[in-house]
Structures are given as structure tokens and as C-alpha cells.
Amino acid sequence: MRYGYFGPAGTFTEMALLRLPGVEDVERVPIASVEAALEAVRDGSVDAAVVPIENSVEGGVSATLDALSSGADLVVVHEVLVPITFVLAARAGTTLADIRGVGSHPHAWAQVRHWMGARLPEATYVPCLSTAAAAAGLAGDDTAYEAAVCAPVAAQAHGLQVLAEDIGDNRSAVTRFVLVARPGRLPEPTGADKTSVVLFQADDHPGGLLELLEQFAARGINLTRLESRPTGDALGRYCFSIDFEGHVNDERVGETLMGLRRVCADVRFLGSYPRADGAVVEVRPGTRDTDFTAARAWLRGLRNG
Ligand SMILES: O=C(O)C(=O)Cc1ccccc1
Numbered sequence: 001m002r003y004g005y006f007g008p009a010g011t012f013t014e015m016a017l018l019r020l021p022g023v024e025d026v027e028r029v030p031i032a033s034v035e036a037a038l039e040a041v042r043d044g045s046v047d048a049a050v051v052p053i054e055n056s057v058e059g060g061v062s063a064t065l066d067a068l069s070s071g072a073d074l075v076v077v078h079e080v081l082v083p084i085t086f087v088l089a090a091r092a093g094t095t096l097a098d099i100r101g102v103g104s105h106p107h108a109w110a111q112v113r114h115w116m117g118a119r120l121p122e123a124t125y126v127p128c129l130s131t132a133a134a135a136a137g138l139a140g141d142d143t144a145y146e147a148a149v150c151a152p153v154a155a156q157a158h159g160l161q162v163l164a165e166d167i168g169d170n171r172s173a174v175t176r177f178v179l180v181a182r183p184g185r186l187p188e189p190t191g192a193d194k195t196s197v198v199l200f201q202a203d204d205h206p207g208g209l210l211e212l213l214e215q216f217a218a219r220g221i222n223l224t225r226l227e228s229r230p231t232g233d234a235l236g237r238y239c240f241s242i243d244f245e246g247h248v249n250d251e252r253v254g255e256t257l258m259g260l261r262r263v264c265a266d267v268r269f270l271g272s273y274p275r276a277d278g279a280v281v282e283v284r285p286g287t288r289d290t291d292f293t294a295a296r297a298w299l300r301g302l303r304n305g
Contacts, residue, residue, distance in 0.1 A: 001025065001026045001027065001047045001048075002026070002027045002029055002045075002046045002047050003017060003020075003023075003026045003027070003028060003029065003046060003047065003048050003049060003050060003179070004029045004030075004031045004037045004040045004041065004045075004046035004048070004049035004050070005017045005028060005029070005030060005031065005037065005049060005050040005051075006031065006032075006033070006034050006037050006049075006050070006051050006052065006130060007029075007030020007031055007032065007130070007132065008030045008032070008130070008132050008133060008136060009030055009132060009157065010131075010132035010135060010136075010150070010151060010153050010154030010157050010158075011030075011130045011131060011132040011151070011154070012052065012082055012084060012131065012151055012175060012177075013050055013051065013052055013130075013177060014028070014030070014050075014132070015082050015151065015153070016050050016052075016080040016082045016175075016177035017050040017080075017177075017179075019080050019082065020050070020078060020080060020179060029046050031046075031049065032129050032130070032133070033063070033129060034051045034052070034061070034063040034064050034067060035063060035067045037049040037050075037051055038051065038064075038067045038068065038071075038074060038180060039067075039071075041074060041180055041181060041182060042071060042072045042074065042182070044182075047181065048077065048179050048180060048181040049179070049180050050080075050177050050178070050179050050180075051064045051177065051178060051180060052064060052107070052175050052176070052177050053065070053079075053176055053177065053178045054175070054176040054225060055084075055107060055111075055173065055174075055175045055176070056170070056172070056173055056174045056175070057110070057111050057168075057169070057170050057173045058107050058110045058111065059227070060225070060227045060229075060241065061107065062229070064178075065227065065229055065241050066229060068180070068198070068270055069198040069229065069239060069241060069268060070232075072182075073182075073183050073268070073269075074180050074181065074182060074183070074270070075180065075181060075182075075183050075184075075186075075269070075270055075271030076178045076179070076180055076196055076270055076271035076273050077179050077180070077181045077187055077271060077273050078178065078179035078187070078273055078274070079176055079177065079178050079179070079194070079273055079274075079275065079276045080176070080177045080178075080179070080276055081174050081175070081176055081177075081276045081277065082174065082175050082177060083172075083173070083174050084111070084151075084168060084173045084174065084175050085151070085152065085165075085166055085168065086108060086111065086112055086131075086149050086150070086151070086166070086167050086168045087149070087150065087151070087152050087155050087162045087163075087164065087165050087166070087167065088102070088112075088147050088148075088149060088162070088163045088164040088167055089135055089138065089147060089148050089149075089150055089154070089155035089158075089160035089161065089162055089163065090138065090146055090147040090148070090160060090161055090163055091138055091141075091146070091160065091161065092159075092160075092161045093161075094146055094147065094161065094163070095163075096119065096120065096163060096164075098146055099120055099123055099145075099146045099147045100122070100123060100124065100145075100146060101123060101124045101125075101126045101143075101144050101145030101146060101147075102116065102120065102123045102124070102125055102126065102145055102146075102147050102148065102149060103126040103127075103128045103134035103137060103138075103143065103144070103145035103147070103148045103149075104125070104126075104127075104128055104131050104134045104148055104149035104150065105127075105128060105129070105130050105131045105133075105134070106127055107175075108131045108149045108150070109125050109127075109149065111168050111169055111170065111173055112149050112167050112168060112169060113169060114169040115164075115167040115168070115169060119164070123147075124145075126143075126144050126145040128148070131148070131149060131150035131151060131154060132150060132151070132154040132157075134148035134149065134150055135148045135150040135154040135155055135157070135158045135160060136154075136158055138158060138160055139158040139159070139160075147163065148160070149167070152165070176276070178273075186247075186248065186249070186271070186272055187271075187272065187273050187274060189247035189249045189250065189272070190247075190274045191280050191281065192274060192275045192277075192278050192279055192280045192281060193245070193246060193247035193250075193272055193273065193274055193275060193281065194224060194243050194244065194245060194246070194272070194273060194274075194275050195243070195244055195245075195246055195247060195248055195253055195269075195270075195271070195272040195273075196241075196242070196243045196269075196270035196271055197241075197242050197244075197257070197260070197267055197268060197269055197270060198229075198239050198240070198241050198242070198267075198268040198270065199212055199239060199240045199242065199260060199264050199266075199267055199268075200231065200239045200264060200265050200266040200267075200268070201239075201263075201264055201265055202264075202265040204236065204237070209240070211263050212240060212242075212260065212263065212264070215256050215259035215260050215263065216244060216256055218256075218259070219252040219253075219255050219256045219259075219287055220252060220283065220284035220286070220287035221244050221245060221246055221252060221253065221256055221287075222244065222245045222281075222282075223242060223243065223244045223245075224243045224244060224245060225241070225242065225243040226240065226241075226242050226243075227240070227241045227242075228240055228241075229241055244256075245275075245281040246272075246281055247272040248269070248272040249272070250289060251288075251289040251291075251292035251293065252283070252287045252288075252289075252292065253272075255292060257269070
């Protein structure tokens with residue numbers, strides 16, 4: 001098996017990949033952007049790819065959400081949660097006073113803003129493709145920045161000096177990563193599963209979002225993430241990217257998806273997969289599989305007279 005990941009080596013995404021079960025037998029292929037990593041899955045050059053999707057501080061990773069909601073269908077087959085610790089790294093001999101520019105990934109920069117405001121208020125942010133790419137840049141001598149915000153492993157891998165440790169504004173920051181594959185066999189239901197979809201509505205109308213939410217509420221389904229993303233067609237046109245508890249094989253999830261299919265112009269199914277936190281889904285009274293099958297049998301009886 002070949003797994004692509006948002007690289008180069010030393011990104012937080014590589015750490016997520018290393019936490020996957022059976023990774024010892026997997027060939028790891030670093031790919032410099034999320035879009036290219038997902039495209040490599042689509043064109044078959046890798047079997048699956050790991051990308052960041054959601055951050056407990058910054059919210060959804062737009063590049064991932066947008067690349068999953070357009071183009072050929074892909075599905076999430078696994079999720080991984082990684083606690084994130086940032087360091088400020090620089091070439092040997094650099095002091096805080098020498099730093100004019102700081103290179104990093106936009107999601108990393110957003111999570112160290114307060115630290116930077118307090119300790120390096122004059123420093124300019126230099127956007128880089130990833131935290132590890134920012135660190136790798138410092139291994140050469142021609143960069144528009146003197147320090148990088150990256151993972152401790154990336155600083156170490158490039159022989160950089162760590163000027164400050166644990167500089168994240170929120171010490172309990174966690175990023176959620178997903179393993180994405182071409183549609184095929186679904187992961188088995190475990191009782192602690194999540195399902196992801198992107199919902200497109202035909203038009204903009206009062207109560208449009210409520211109509212979607214009602215489908216979930218009526219079947220006792222708890223949402224774990226809800227984001228609106230521009231469709232790109234026109235200003236004000238949005239789709240909804242949603243994660244919710246349950247597996248597509250659960251009756252209540254199947255009924256919800258059918259309800260959504262009726263009221264949406266398009267429902268893009270992004271997979272059912274085991275939850276990384278293992279939290280068992282609490283099924284509300286009246287929404288168990290047996291409740292749905294009994295209700296269906298009752299209706300069949302009515303129709304048969
Ligand atoms: O740039 C990286 O190392 C990534 O994997 C993306 C990222 C950046 C910041 C927090 C979590 C993931």
C-alpha cells in the first residue's frame with residue numbers, strides 16, 4: 001500500500017499518518033499540498049492520503065473541505081486526532097532580536113498569534129506550504145524569514161536551534177486528520193462511528209438550512225461539525241459540510257440520508273468511519289435500528305390490509 005500525505009517529512013500530517021494502524025507496511029509518499037495529495041488518490045498514484053481537516057482552535061481546513069466537495073468522489077475511511085505542539089526554530093546562532101520574518105503554514109500561524117504579538121510584535125509572517133517546508137527552508141541560507149513555527153521533530157530533522165518551546169496560544173490544541181480513499185468497501189460499523197456529507201441545495205430560500213437540520217433532528221442524530229463553504233458559483237451560494245454521529249448502515253442514518261436526498265439538489269457522501277475518540281454513539285429512544293424496522297413492518301401491514 002502507498003499512502004500519500006501532506007508533506008514534506010516532519011509535518012503534523014506525517015505524525016497523524018504514523019498513528020494509523022498497520023502503518024509499518026505502508027509506503028509513505030510526501031505531497032506538497034492538500035489538493036495534490038487528494039488528486040493523487042483520484043488518479044491512482046497512491047492508494048489513500050492523509051490530510052488535515054479540522055482544528056480545535058482554527059476550525060475547518062478550507063483547502064481540504066473544498067477539495068473533497070468537488071471533483072471525483074472520495075471517502076474518508078479513518079480519522080486521527082493529534083495534539084499539536086509548536087516550537088520557534090531558527091539557524092544556530094540566531095537570537096530573538098535577529099528575527100524579522102517568521103515562516104509557517106497559515107494554520108500554525110493562526111495558533112501562535114498571541115505569542116508572536118507578545119514576544120515578536122514586529123515580525124512579519126511569511127506563508128509557507130507547510131510547517132515542515134518552513135523548517136526545511138531554514139536548512140538553506142536564502143529565506144525571506146529567520147525563524148519557523150513547526151513541530152519539534154521538524155526542527156530536529158533540519159538541525160535547527162529551538163528558540164522557544166510550546167508556543168501555541170492554546171495548549172490543548174488538537175487537529176483532526178483523515179485518511180481519504182477512492183470509494184470502495186466501507187469500514188464496518190463499530191457503534192462509535194461518524195459520517196460526513198456535503199449538502200447542496202437547489203436554491204436559496206427562507207428556512208433552507210432548517211430544512212436540512214430537521215432531517216437530522218427527526219432521527220435523533222447529533223452533528224459534530226457544520227460549516228458553510230462557498231460553492232464558487234456566485235456570491236451568496238453556499239454548500240454545507242457536515243459530520244454527524246452514526247454509520248451509513250444504521251437505519252436512522254439511512255433514513256436521514258434519504259430525507260436529505262429528497263430535499264437537496266445533491267448530497268455528496270464522504271464516508272462512514274470509526275471515531276478517533278472511540279466515543280460510543282448514544283442512540284435516542286425511538287431511533288434504534290429495531291424501531292425503524294418495526295415501524296416499517298407496521299406500515300407494510302397497513303398497506304396489506
Ligand atoms: O504544516 C503542517 O505541518 C501540517 O500538517 C498542517 C498543519 C498546520 C498546523 C497545525 C496542524 C496541521
